[in-house]
Amino acid sequence: ARSYNITLLPGDGIGPEVVAVAKDVLSLAGALEGKLIRVELRFQEKLMGGSALDATGVPLPDETLAAARDSDAVLLGAIGGYKWDNNEKHLKPETGLLQLRAGLRVFANLRPAAVLPQLVDASTLKKEVAEGVDIMVVRELTGGIYFGKPRGFGTNDSGEETGFNTEVYSASEIDRITRVAFEVARKRRGKLCSVDKANVLEASMLWRRRVTALASEFPDIELSHMYVDNAAMQLVRNPKQFDTIVTNNIFGDILSDEASMITGSIGMLPSASVGESGPGLFEPIHGSAPDIAGQDKANPLATILSAAMLLRYGLEEENAAKRIEAAVTETLNQGFRTGDIYSPGTTLVGCKRMGEEVLKTV
Amino acid sequence: ARSYNITLLPGDGIGPEVVAVAKDVLSLAGALEGKLIRVELRFQEKLMGGSALDATGVPLPDETLAAARDSDAVLLGAIGGYKWDNNEKHLKPETGLLQLRAGLRVFANLRPAAVLPQLVDASTLKKEVAEGVDIMVVRELTGGIYFGKPRGFGTNDSGEETGFNTEVYSASEIDRITRVAFEVARKRRGKLCSVDKANVLEASMLWRRRVTALASEFPDIELSHMYVDNAAMQLVRNPKQFDTIVTNNIFGDILSDEASMITGSIGMLPSASVGESGPGLFEPIHGSAPDIAGQDKANPLATILSAAMLLRYGLEEENAAKRIEAAVTETLNQGFRTGDIYSPGTTLVGCKRMGEEVLKTV
Numbered sequence: 001a002r003s004y005n006i007t008l009l010p011g012d013g014i015g016p017e018v019v020a021v022a023k024d025v026l027s028l029a030g031a032l033e034g035k036l037i038r039v040e041l042r043f044q045e046k047l048m049g050g051s052a053l054d055a056t057g058v059p060l061p062d063e064t065l066a067a068a069r070d071s072d073a074v075l076l077g078a079i080g081g082y083k084w085d086n087n088e089k090h091l092k093p094e095t096g097l098l099q100l101r102a103g104l105r106v107f108a109n110l111r112p113a114a115v116l117p118q119l120v121d122a123s124t125l126k127k128e129v130a131e132g133v134d135i136m137v138v139r140e141l142t143g144g145i146y147f148g149k150p151r152g153f154g155t156n157d158s159g160e161e162t163g164f165n166t167e168v169y170s171a172s173e174i175d176r177i178t179r180v181a182f183e184v185a186r187k188r189r190g191k192l193c194s195v196d197k198a199n200v201l202e203a204s205m206l207w208r209r210r211v212t213a214l215a216s217e218f219p220d221i222e223l224s225h226m227y228v229d230n231a232a233m234q235l236v237r238n239p240k241q242f243d244t245i246v247t248n249n250i251f252g253d254i255l256s257d258e259a260s261m262i263t264g265s266i267g268m269l270p271s272a273s274v275g276e277s278g279p280g281l282f283e284p285i286h287g288s289a290p291d292i293a294g295q296d297k298a299n300p301l302a303t304i305l306s307a308a309m310l311l312r313y314g315l316e317e318e319n320a321a322k323r324i325e326a327a328v329t330e331t332l333n334q335g336f337r338t339g340d341i342y343s344p345g346t347t348l349v350g351c352k353r354m355g356e357e358v359l360k361t362v
Numbered sequence: 363a364r365s366y367n368i369t370l371l372p373g374d375g376i377g378p379e380v381v382a383v384a385k386d387v388l389s390l391a392g393a394l395e396g397k398l399i400r401v402e403l404r405f406q407e408k409l410m411g412g413s414a415l416d417a418t419g420v421p422l423p424d425e426t427l428a429a430a431r432d433s434d435a436v437l438l439g440a441i442g443g444y445k446w447d448n449n450e451k452h453l454k455p456e457t458g459l460l461q462l463r464a465g466l467r468v469f470a471n472l473r474p475a476a477v478l479p480q481l482v483d484a485s486t487l488k489k490e491v492a493e494g495v496d497i498m499v500v501r502e503l504t505g506g507i508y509f510g511k512p513r514g515f516g517t518n519d520s521g522e523e524t525g526f527n528t529e530v531y532s533a534s535e536i537d538r539i540t541r542v543a544f545e546v547a548r549k550r551r552g553k554l555c556s557v558d559k560a561n562v563l564e565a566s567m568l569w570r571r572r573v574t575a576l577a578s579e580f581p582d583i584e585l586s587h588m589y590v591d592n593a594a595m596q597l598v599r600n601p602k603q604f605d606t607i608v609t610n611n612i613f614g615d616i617l618s619d620e621a622s623m624i625t626g627s628i629g630m631l632p633s634a635s636v637g638e639s640g641p642g643l644f645e646p647i648h649g650s651a652p653d654i655a656g657q658d659k660a661n662p663l664a665t666i667l668s669a670a671m672l673l674r675y676g677l678e679e680e681n682a683a684k685r686i687e688a689a690v691t692e693t694l695n696q697g698f699r700t701g702d703i704y705s706p707g708t709t710l711v712g713c714k715r716m717g718e719e720v721l722k723t724v
């Protein structure tokens with residue numbers, strides 16, 4: 001048997017609802033594998049984010065990080081909420097997430113943004129601009145200004161308060177994310193666009209230099225460079241020009257969210273964060289949506305698709321991953337929609353019911 | 363007589379073409395003022411950007427900066443081009459622009475992004491999403507990661523090369539741009555959205571704290587805060603929710619370009635950069651477009667509208683500013699279009715002809 005330990009981190013808001021549904025889908029997809037060899041998925045649930053803060057006083061308890069590290073893959077729901085918004089930095093749910101990413105060393109965040117034919121009308125972009133968009137943003141996740149030191153508050157020469165952060169990348173940090181991105185592009189349409197601000201920032205100049213140098217290892221990939229301000233424009237002007245995008249942590253935060261909104265349905269979008277080795281972290285890109293939490297209204301598809309990424313990139317169970325993705329497509333084809341993607345003529349369902357429909361087709 | 367000295371910096375690519383046209387429009391608008399008092403505009407042209415590099419070896423000659431400083435306002439065309447793209451940092455046209463902004467201390471960059479009824483189809487967004495969009499991005503322009511120190515290249519503990527920059531803001535830098543933004547919002551629809559990444563960055567935490575503190579001085583303005591990743595999404599999802607946006611230098615670079623592409627016609631968009639006192643800097647937001655330079659194809663309207671901003675924000679000649687804006691609207695109503703905004707049923711014209719048509723209606 002192939003047996004895997006999966007840590008579930010339901011988190012806050014709608015997190016528990018969508019993770020519960022995704023867990024059932026994962027279980028079934030696993031159980032249906034193994035014509036030759038049995039696939040066994042074992043789950044443990046841990047506290048993380050605001051719920052961890054309330055229960056233990058910290059957003060990422062040591063026990064949670066240790067359990068995550070010891071497992072084969074981690075599935076996260078969502079974290080955060082108004083309740084903890086004004087907490088000091090080390091007591092913010094977001095800080096727990098950054099600690100988890102750093103603790104698992106998952107430096108490569110893969111964020112697909114594809115416009116599904118069934119949902120092309122959900123995009124605010126004109127149909128001819130939106131249809132066929134299929135972008136993968138590869139975002140560096142454990143470096144740059146998110147983690148750079150020095151950082152903090154200080155006093156300048158005039159005795160005034162300052163706030164400061166450091167954007168810093170080393171050659172090897174750039175090289176390893178770039179290699180991941182070239183490999184990803186190779187499995188897609190063979191085009192990689194590296195986004196930076198090399199006309200202004202030294203950190204970006206080094207970025208561009210290293211990316212350019214690595215290109216000779218991937219002669220089959222068409223590499224281009226773009227400034228981040230232009231990339232933010234081009235995503236709106238003609239998103240179809242992009243295949244794979246690679247960029248730093250903060251630009252990736254901004255551009256991957258912009259790209260996902262191009263699809264019009266962020267309730268559909270998964271993400272995978274992986275490192276050199278060790279468990280990967282899989283999570284929907286949407287937030288904890290406290291306003292609809294506990295009302296069975298959340299769209300579980302992003303988390304279900306994150307579970308598919310978990311199977312593919314985390315456990316190398318490609319078959320089971322495909323099975324889930326096909327089930328999601330089929331469920332959409334049958335016309336089932338949660339409120340966020342509802343349109344007249346389709347069938348409005350809640351979070352649980354959407355899960356049941358996916359289970360039926362898995 | 364009111365007499366003003368205006369420094370023209372045509373720059374590179376299409377810069378000289380669009381500045382020449384805008385100069386004529388400025389002259390005429392000035393000449394038509396002064397029923398009571400004569401308005402006199404005197405122009406001097408200086409080198410800047412790649413053309414300055416070629417002629418003098420630096421992107422911003424001392425003479426240019428001195429002339430700009432001594433004048434009442436500066437009108438810039440565009441800078442940059444493939445030719446200088448691989449120059450070392452201190453020999454890049456962009457570096458000259460940053461030096462000019464710093465030298466003139468123009469810390470507040472005002473970037474309107476409005477969808478004109480005549481050009482609503484130019485947007486890639488659906489008509490119902492695009493029409494009526496009218497956003498002003500107030501971007502901090504002389505601080506943050508663009509200018510923060512330390513910056514450069516170094517070696518880390520493992521002996522590897524690093525590239526680094528510092529994002530830093532002082533209380534007074536935040537306060538002065540925030541005040542400008544509140545004042546701008548007051549003259550518009552009374553809504554200000556401050557964009558930051560205060561869930562991660564200390565520089566943003568100070569930003570949010572200072573902006574929040576200043577709100578009590580502007581009780582008539584509705585203030586909100588948004589994370590930059592969410593703002594990048596919301597601009598695509600529902601740009602009409604925004605009135606005035608205030609943000610730091612790098613986020614402003616990205617978001618103002620994204621906002622301008624929402625309008626679909628960046629050849630139409632002006633910008634103004636102003637300081638506490640001294641001459642302001644006025645420039646179209648588009649680049650130097652080397653591929654169409656010298657072909658009389660450029661759209662001069664962004665530069666003409668920058669000249670209107672120069673009259674309004676630089677010289678307090680509101681009447682003349684309105685006269686130019688009305689002339690641009692009238693010229694569009696008459697159906698004249700350059701290639702970038704052409705659509706069937708309108709009259710395709712070149713840069714010069716577009717200028718002549720505007721002159722006729724000024």
Ligand SMILES: CC(C)[C@H](C(=O)O)[C@@H](O)C(=O)O
Nearest residue numbers: 094095097098253561562591
């Ligand atoms: C919650 C926040 C810290 C996080 C980030 O900025 O990385 C989020 O925006 C994301 O993209 O996963």
Ligand SMILES: CC(C)[C@H](C(=O)O)[C@@H](O)C(=O)O
Nearest residue numbers: 199200229456457459460615
């Ligand atoms: C040319 C470049 C240095 C500049 C900037 O980043 O500020 C440009 O993108 C702008 O927005 O004016």
